Amino acid sequence: MSVIVRIPTPLRAYAGGQGEVAVEAATVGEALAALAERHPQLRRHLYGDDGRLRNFVNVYRNEDDVRHLEGERTPVRAGDVLTIVPSIAGGAGAPAELSREELARYSRHIVMPEVGLEGQRRLKAASVLVVGAGGLGSPRALYLAAAGVGRLGLVDFDAVDVTNLQRQVLYGTSDVGRPKLEAAAARLRDVNPHVEVVPHPVRLTSENALEVLAPYDVVVDGTDNFPTRYLVNDACVLLGKPNVYGSIFRFEGQVSVFDARRGPCYRCLFREPPPPGLVPSCAEGGVLGVLPGIIGALQALEAIKLILGAGDPLVGRLLLFDALALRWRELRLRKDPACPVCGEQPTIRELIDYEAFCGVPSAAPGGAEEGVPEITAAELRRRLERGDRLTIVDVREPEEWAAGNLAEYGARLIPVGEFVERMHELDSAEEIVVHCRSGRRSAWAAEQLRAAGFRKVWNLKGGILAWEEEAEAAARG
Ligand SMILES: [Zn+2]
Numbered sequence: 039m040s041v042i043v044r045i046p047t048p049l050r051a052y053a054g055g056q057g058e059v060a061v062e063a064a065t066v067g068e069a070l071a072a073l074a075e076r077h078p079q080l081r082r083h084l085y086g087d088d089g090r091l092r093n094f095v096n097v098y099r100n101e102d103d104v105r106h107l108e109g110e111r112t113p114v115r116a117g118d119v120l121t122i123v124p125s126i127a128g129g130a131g132a133p134a135e136l137s138r139e140e141l142a143r144y145s146r147h148i149v150m151p152e153v154g155l156e157g158q159r160r161l162k163a164a165s166v167l168v169v170g171a172g173g174l175g176s177p178r179a180l181y182l183a184a185a186g187v188g189r190l191g192l193v194d195f196d197a198v199d200v201t202n203l204q205r206q207v208l209y210g211t212s213d214v215g216r217p218k219l220e221a222a223a224a225r226l227r228d229v230n231p232h233v234e235v236v237p238h239p240v241r242l243t244s245e246n247a248l249e250v251l252a253p254y255d256v257v258v259d260g261t262d263n264f265p266t267r268y269l270v271n272d273a274c275v276l277l278g279k280p281n282v283y284g285s286i287f288r289f290e291g292q293v294s295v296f297d298a299r300r301g302p303c304y305r306c307l308f309r310e311p312p313p314p315g316l317v318p319s320c321a322e323g324g325v326l327g328v329l330p331g332i333i334g335a336l337q338a339l340e341a342i343k344l345i346l347g348a349g350d351p352l353v354g355r356l357l358l359f360d361a362l363a364l365r366w367r368e369l370r371l372r373k374d375p376a377c378p379v380c381g382e383q384p385t386i387r388e389l390i391d392y393e394a395f396c397g398v399p400s401a402a403p404g405g406a407e408e409g410v411p412e413i414t415a416a417e418l419r420r421r422l423e424r425g426d427r428l429t430i431v432d433v434r435e436p437e438e439w440a441a442g443n444l445a446e447y448g449a450r451l452i453p454v455g456e457f458v459e460r461m462h463e464l465d466s467a468e469e470i471v472v473h474c475r476s477g478r479r480s481a482w483a484a485e486q487l488r489a490a491g492f493r494k495v496w497n498l499k500g501g502i503l504a505w506e507e508e509a510e511a512a513a514r515g
Contacts, residue, residue, distance in 0.1 A: 183226040294357065301371070
């Protein structure tokens with residue numbers, strides 16, 4: 039019986055770079071043995087010294103985890119696809135060593151056979167990206183840090199405000215006004231100084247998402263807006279990473295683990311977002327303060343299980359929680375063969391414009407009623423040459439600024455992640471032109487300015503890319 043074995047990215051180096059290998063076998067065990075015979079270097083990654091399949095290597099026959107079938111004795115038929123899923127993507131690296139202090143700190147983990155010394159070392163070797171450091175992000179970040187996840191990335195560009203404190207337990211009253219990531223990093227380093235906290239003070243966009251997500255083993259998403267949720271989903275599918283999903287509204291919460299390598303993704307569940315305005319945000323609809331604590335803690339739990347390879351992850355299952363009735367419901371999710379991103383013939387092969395996809399008229403979550411006026415590169419050049427007094431603000435990151443900027447026209451740098459807290463440095467009496475690389479981040483920045491009462495604000499259409507193109511065209515005459 040000829041079956042296909044799919045090899046995960048981290049193990050392909052040991053299989054001659056191949057992503058799929060066809061072998062003859064009648065059972066899962068025979069297929070893996072045939073694979074190890076053909077690629078001897080793979081053997082030590084699949085089998086322990088006792089000759090048994092390593093417990094953090096999961097094998098799926100088509101869509102089913104073979105642990106729930108007959109394990110290695112599970113029969114296979116011609117055309118079946120076996121997928122090897124290491125418990126974390128990129129997790130083939132050696133577990134990290136623990137210091138004496140860490141052994142003491144994690145002793146309640148280490149005594150449990152399901153975690154043990156090896157599990158704790160795996161946690162230390164692992165990295166998790168927490169998208170959103172708000173209500174859901176607070177318990178996730180606190181528990182993941184306390185549990186000893188080695189590297190914890192946080193994405194958020196907001197500042198702490200007093201309405202956050204009812205549920206965002208990562209912050210205290212003295213943090214009001216501070217950038218969330220600054221306050222969060224300080225708190226998490228106090229919770230566990232052995233954890234490396236990596237702040238990403240950016241708004242995730244199609245341009246930066248792959249770069250931000252790529253270095254992490256597990257992504258934990260709890261964003262409160264649809265464009266970012268679809269963006270994170272698609273980026274995880276494209277990168278082959280598990281996405282621990284959570285969402286909350288008023289008294290209800292949802293949790294699942296989307297891992298397109300072995301189950302459905304968010305788009306398999308919701309092909310398209312609801313029309314803008316139909317589903318109110320937490321700011322409009324409210325949320326019970328304890329609820330994100332419950333849902334966010336479940337997300338932290340699922341992330342830790344994925345790293346340990348322990349238990350049954352919420353892959354292919356959607357957990358619904360009703361806090362008022364105190365009832366849980368579990369729905370079975372199926373992978374949609376026609377899913378546009380993880381299906382058999384995906385039409386989405388790179389990140390798209392998620393604001394447009396979700397019908398959001400501008401880049402801003404809950405943006406102003408009217409769009410921000412744009413200025414073209416040609417018009418900006420004309421006005422600068424005429425000697426008009428314009429304040430140009432570049433909202434890109436310092437590395438992008440260093441690679442080329444408009445400093446000769448007096449431009450200044452305020453990266454988008456610092457924008458809200460630093461916008462007081464700008465003078466609302468001046469005409470302000472904001473720009474980024476392509477115009478999207480700066481559209482958001484411009485809306486923040488307008489929301490703060492600035493009226494003479496322009497967004498440079500097409501960003502510095504359009505400016506450079508225009509300069510080249512002008513030089514050619
Ligand atoms: Zn899908």
